[in-house]
Amino acid sequence: MERKRPSRFLGGLTAAILLLLTLWFGLVPAPEEQRSTYILATATTGGTFYPVGVAIATLSKQVLEPREGVSLAAISSAGSEENLRLLRSGEAGFAILQGLYGAWAWRGSGRLEAQAPFTELRSVTALWPNVEHFLIRAELAEQGSLSDLASTPGLRFSIGARYSGTEGSNRFLLEALGLDPDRDFELVYQGYGASADAFQNQRIDGMNTPAGVPVAAVTRALAAAGDQARLLSVSASERALIDARIPGLWRPYTIAAGTYPGQQEPVQTIAQVNFLAATASVPEEHVYQLLVMLYEHLDFLQAFHAATRAMTLPSATDGLPVPLHPGAVRFYREQGLELPDALIPSPREVDDGPLD
Template structure:
């Protein structure tokens, strides 16, 4: 996390104050672990903000605390929830789909019956960046064409490498066979591209991504952020109805003079099905009653709104979250209600 983010969290925490609502008898005191991803992306600072919010608002009166930890991302987070090494996790929509269906990298583990959704958080925006000497068209086709090259596409078992594998499979690329993979988090991957150790990287995260900002500030026009055209968007999605068009506006990153059309999938907050309903209710309520706090920490959360809270969720909602949403008038479709 950057020093700027830390200062924002401290300032926002002070503004929130230490008062909590009246203690609820049904709440059970607990200290929860929230799994995020590598520190150079968006999951970690947003996770720290979520955990700080819960600790400040719910620990004094209700005894509910939360701490954010870094991890390898969505793929590992599924395991952390399953093995009770974490009770909450931020996760890509794709991995929620895998968890719900027991498909993809979770085929051997099977459907994750003990996982539930809490809330949609923000869109995970795909940032495919390549050495400018290789950017002939300025589109994802430049990346696809670099078979045999060293590429940094995420840590082993991470959501990053999983989503990159799914996207590039739509272009008949097997990343494990066709590229020389260099494993690492977002910061090390960006440094590897800057230093010429890899030809390209992909860092899906909420805009702006800290590692990408640092890369463009240091490398300038020697690296290129790639576009997707309409046909390429359809190829990348592969019929999942998960990835959609997303515009990274000009000026988002240092030296970015033109808007870039890329793709994005949803991120969401997941939890364990057997957590107390009251605790999940209070956490969900606290998040939506304090959105300005989260939005002051990271711009990715500025898209959060109660109207979008359940959009695109891949797993059934936790009953505690359902209770809050129904209180504020959100209509819950049958597909998001857990089986009795």
């Protein structure tokens, strides 16, 4: 299979970040012949995975490559499902994934049940929360929670682009609530921008666009709809039903009042983690040095994209669905983080003895 080539947009964005980094750090890339580069799979250029992946990759070229001779090269992709295929095949060494897809891959379940469990998958760091934004027309929001989705038979609902991570996670959530998306809704398969347009033009009654806060599509839809639209909360009982399927993956999240046009009250919803993943074959030292770089220069990433402002060292392992890479274990232990047993890889991969 031919490897994806970075788009012209990627080239332009990379060049812009390279210039900014050169000004920021006063560094220049190492000569071509000295580079050892891993592919970092992201998602489509219109989402958050892609620009954050480009920023991480370009940071690696400016900071990590001169120091360690290691860098990442970001490519666009169809998202989590394709990224897992690229990791399995060895075409990519790193990828940004939804937590749900990491859990499915590790278990060989859900939309990935036809595949063997991906036992070589490893977590590197949590990135930002993928926040659920269930939006419906105000006249249909009797309770203001996800229970309203079941109150209108044949609700015209945008579930996400077909075969996307958004479609997969939306189906998981709706099924956890006892709903059959194909039976209970009139499904529309659209991306975020198209969903906002369809909501504004009254071609759909609801949508869910999980992403880092704020989501441009939600801002646009609420700005146009005014008080005729409402973001739904997730009740404690609804969260319990979701949590029962994959415990600990989705966590409570509050969308602060005023985040979106006309949103006068906070919205209690849920979020899963988006995380940086690698394969077990990546050397421990490379992952360790990548994390040193990321957390030494977190201010650059946070200045580049708002989603990464949620990244902190204390929350770096929150909600991770698969064991950590040995290089990540070493880094977090050095930083004094307590790691749950579920995140520790096999003893053959990492020394579980006391630290010096």
